[in-house]
Amino acid sequence: MKVVIVGGVAGGASAAARLRRLNEDAEIILFEKGEYISYANCGLPYYIGEVIKEREKLVVQTPEGMSKRFNIDIRTSSEVTKINPDEKIVVVHDIKNDRTYTESYDKLILSPGAEPIKPPMPGIDSKNIFTLRNIPDTFRIKDYVDYNNPKKAVVVGGGFIGLEVAENLKEVGLDVTVVELADHVMAPLDYEMASIVHQHLRDKGINLILKDGVKEFQHKDNSTTVVLNSGKTIDTDMVVLGIGVRPDIRLAKDAGLEIGERGGIKVNEYMQTSNPDIYAVGDAIEVKDYINGSNTLIPLAGPANKQGRIAADNICGRKSKYDGTQGTSVAKIFDLTVAATGNNETILKRAGIDYEKVIIHPNSHASYYPDALPMTIKLIFKKDDGKILGAQIVGFDGVDKRIDVIATAIRANMTVYDLEELELSYAPPYSSAKDPVNMAGFAASNILRGDISVFHWDEIEKIDMSKSVILDVRTDMEYQLGNIKGSINIPVDELRENLDKIPKDKDIYVYCQVGLRGYIACRILMQNGFKSVKNLSGGYKIYETATS
């Protein structure tokens, strides 16, 4: 059997290694148009910030190391320019020798990845405007910083790559502006969760511009002016585009392979394209959204690696299935960890799925043990059966742990009731006896069981004050320091004695700082004849962050 692989990094190199482990006799040829294979795409921003200092570290395997270990014919600087599926050959351009030849295959695996989006925009082709995808891109940016000594940078796009680049440029001393077209950075997050990130970016000295896009770049001498849609201008020495990526489908399209509705190569659960001898994996393909079943693009390394392994399995005659991608992701944004799994509200609305949500702010570990820090968890779940649909977590410590637990729960089709029961590890340096994930399960289940009704921060401005009371149950001191307009204050610990101060015929909107005291207050009110009582999920804390 002769297997040809296009692309030598996450999906391609993983497929090659697995193929060899399963089949010593196969002929395996791996084509990579760049000079490097098996490199650490995800580490690239950190080389720019000098967090990763050695160039060698960016490469996980060299062509020599990999061919020695796995007996693979690795051809770098070799671009596959065409597939001829009828003859089962690929056309290869040997870049160094500028020579073109063909290679036949029995099975072909495509893992060409995705390209950074670079919209046709006046002035975009300039030596101080960069995109970041591979090692040469990284060196270009790093060299520019080292030799041209720029003082200011503009990062266009507030996705995780954009923000990682922004952080790393800031860390090496540049003045950084981030321009994001949407109303919030980090698309996997909903607005209020992203607002925590906005605050942090600003605290760290990033100039963050939201709801504005770039119209053009004007260059003069060594300086560039970025002109935004709003008319606003920013002077800068360099620009990095992080607007997103587009599946690299050129070869596939040209070969007549089916392309999906979202613009990625279409594959079945065995990673087979519309041509059964051609497999495709990684950023170039469309996957099934594990939550809502729709087709989607989720360009992440974990899925790419796993799909590569699965393609290899199937080529070797094992029926190995890929069940879809749930979009579990994490990013370090300065001191924050930002993580998500499953669907957010935007996606659920688009898919027409009825959901409820809670926001809580538990500590990373027992509050009496040093360095406990709060995180914010948003859990989204189905209204009818409590099935977990998604989660977003932003905080400083222990965030990746909780998202991975919830990601596992989602994979197991668990409900919020199951989260209540999870038996997670507890000692003071690591968690609380009721782990934040249990706590999210409690808070969510309480809603579904009808023990509490909640309202959300963005509903406050719609409250009809003629029919309603907004009740702040925090302490007098907390109330004085800032409260929701029109609210009255009765601390929860004095509520039972002051029930007569609250009108029974009105809708009572209760809030506290994080949601816990509000919940207790609501329970008191509900059992004392108040008929319409709701608790602000996530409390004043999320309201304040989201509205400031």
Next chain:
Amino acid sequence: MKVVIVGGVAGGASAAARLRRLNEDAEIILFEKGEYISYANCGLPYYIGEVIKEREKLVVQTPEGMSKRFNIDIRTSSEVTKINPDEKIVVVHDIKNDRTYTESYDKLILSPGAEPIKPPMPGIDSKNIFTLRNIPDTFRIKDYVDYNNPKKAVVVGGGFIGLEVAENLKEVGLDVTVVELADHVMAPLDYEMASIVHQHLRDKGINLILKDGVKEFQHKDNSTTVVLNSGKTIDTDMVVLGIGVRPDIRLAKDAGLEIGERGGIKVNEYMQTSNPDIYAVGDAIEVKDYINGSNTLIPLAGPANKQGRIAADNICGRKSKYDGTQGTSVAKIFDLTVAATGNNETILKRAGIDYEKVIIHPNSHASYYPDALPMTIKLIFKKDDGKILGAQIVGFDGVDKRIDVIATAIRANMTVYDLEELELSYAPPYSSAKDPVNMAGFAASNILRGDISVFHWDEIEKIDMSKSVILDVRTDMEYQLGNIKGSINIPVDELRENLDKIPKDKDIYVYCQVGLRGYIACRILMQNGFKSVKNLSGGYKIYETATS
């Protein structure tokens, strides 16, 4: 409804709070024989080590705070000395006023906890011999350290409480000896995993004595001699006993409630004792082992808290079930994190369950990003269907995350095949594209699919060298630095050219440093006509640690 609760900490206080949230009208009386309620048992060792500096921090809720918020009648310094189930009354000793009275109940919840074991041993009753269960115990130890200025301490028992105390005494400058009767510390771990902890304790300057027990204590002046079963003696200034705990069943037994085979109060899944109006929770009860269904004692705070909540639910007419305890636990031992979930080999052997196991040593996060540190994961699973039975993890960073993911997978009845597919969050500071949990899933599934056979470190001495070859596939340098006696060395990357050096008619036992190269070597050999090929799970690394 009138509910009486015995014990005001993890199980008792949680039950009280939940009861009130569910029922504003119930009369709730909470009896606690000590002065404090709702304290942080798990934080106590860290007060001794001055990691937690303020006394107030040890108390999560004061009687005043709790009764204000939850309208609960909290009576501290009040010991329940007797239950009369027929009359549904308890007898209470008001310690401060030395007065005894009775209190009736409709429903009674017992959460008296467990007592430290203090065997009747010559010399054990001495003012410099301590146990640690509650706040007064903690102050006694701390005061002794502060005012008597001891130089040396002996900790008897290498469970997590013993080791936490040992660490904290060491941190405040004492010379610490730990004496453990078994061949290894930390009973939830198997021997080879504990051997990593042994090494670390010794590196940190703890004098660790294994397989030896205390016979007696001899006191002279201000010094104590600890005499061991072996005849060995240790001079010390103080002793802390951490031999384990015993369910406090005095009240229950005296009231005729059923006691289980393991010596804990017997309850059903609703936390009801043999008397339907009496519930019991926490360290005092026997629980069902979630893995093997047997009755067991698992005295941990997470289960106690959850059981308290469930008892309250049931008392309020909700059918809330407790499904058993899987023993998920974690402890910080100096720089190490030691965690476990599910059954270990000892328990599985006792239960007669057929299992297989793998050991791997993945990095906490991407190796190219700073501060990646290896951890050791042992995964135990059923031979027939791959169901996960247990896991043990020892390492420096990211250990609690992986144990929680596996604990969740166990709760979801997942198999090792499911671990392969988990979509966990990845960015370089947090994990690898194939997370350690995926990796454990791969390694385990490969065994079950027959792609690899493994042998274990403790089988090496039983290998019949007349019929076998032990093949070290590491580099020449690694081999020179230490290898398994009788092994020959062919580096994996040179294996394909040297197959003729290995006899085809013998059993080939392959090993590398951690298991990965050994696996690749085995795959090469298996596909080249070698019939009996096995890989050392966990590699030379675990062999060396376990046998040194």
